[in-house]
Amino acid sequence: MPELPEVETFKRYLDTTSLKQVITKVKINDNRVLNSNDNFFKKSIINKQFESTSRHGKHLFVYLKPKFLIMHFGMTGDLEYYSKNDEEPKYSKVIFQFENGFNLAYTSLRMFGRLEVAETIEDFVEKKKLGPDAFKMSLDEFQGALRHRTAIAKNALLNQSIIAGIGNLYSDEILFRTKLHPKSKLDDLEEEKVKELFVNIKDVLRFGIEKEGDLSVYPKNFIIPHRKKEEHCPICNKELNYLDISGRRSFFCPNCQKDSRQSV
DNA sequence: AGCGATGTTCGCCG
């Protein structure tokens, strides 16, 4: 389930369950999720502890002293802490076994998430060309990042090198709330509108974190619960429309989110 | 039975 709010939720989960325990074994059920060589991966982790965590966009960094374990969750990644007496969670790809008899499983149904070990967070962020974390980004940074960008709004929000952490669902919510058409251009947006967009990014993500990434509890005046064919706009009741943009389905209200461009 | 899915990456083209 992972966009920024979900990954933040994973971080808090890991923090409350798995910090400061000696890792006695790393069980690799499926090494396709590893970007590192199996033995190097194990050696970097065994007999160490998860010291602390941090998050940048959709990536979770776990400090192992001196290296970092980096988790990315793809579309279906999850974490599950469980007792060794319990059954191994379904789709467990890698399992970290702790001295206290509990385990942390990194699970993933599909094969899109990745685990790897890196020397520093900075190296990794640089290598992946990640922009600033969406939740920590300042308005100045945001305005700077959009300067000279000609991408349409939907793609700009999804582009992790412009702003890291926003995915398909939350980008729909952010555009809906800002009343921006997904294909509108950001480079000719008035300054007030850019500020509004910026504030809405923060608000939508903060709301997501508060709800612990659980989209099933979203209020009806959000567009997220209505991202289906033949649903209606919770504001004006007009039927929602969608476009496939860069292979992602983008729902919007054709009445509330007018395309600001002159043409079309 | 076929389609779509909370993500990323790569190659192609303009």
Next chain:
DNA sequence: TCGGCGAACATCGC
């Protein structure tokens, strides 16, 4: 270089 598109990756549920 930037931006958009389509494909590829893998698997399940509706």
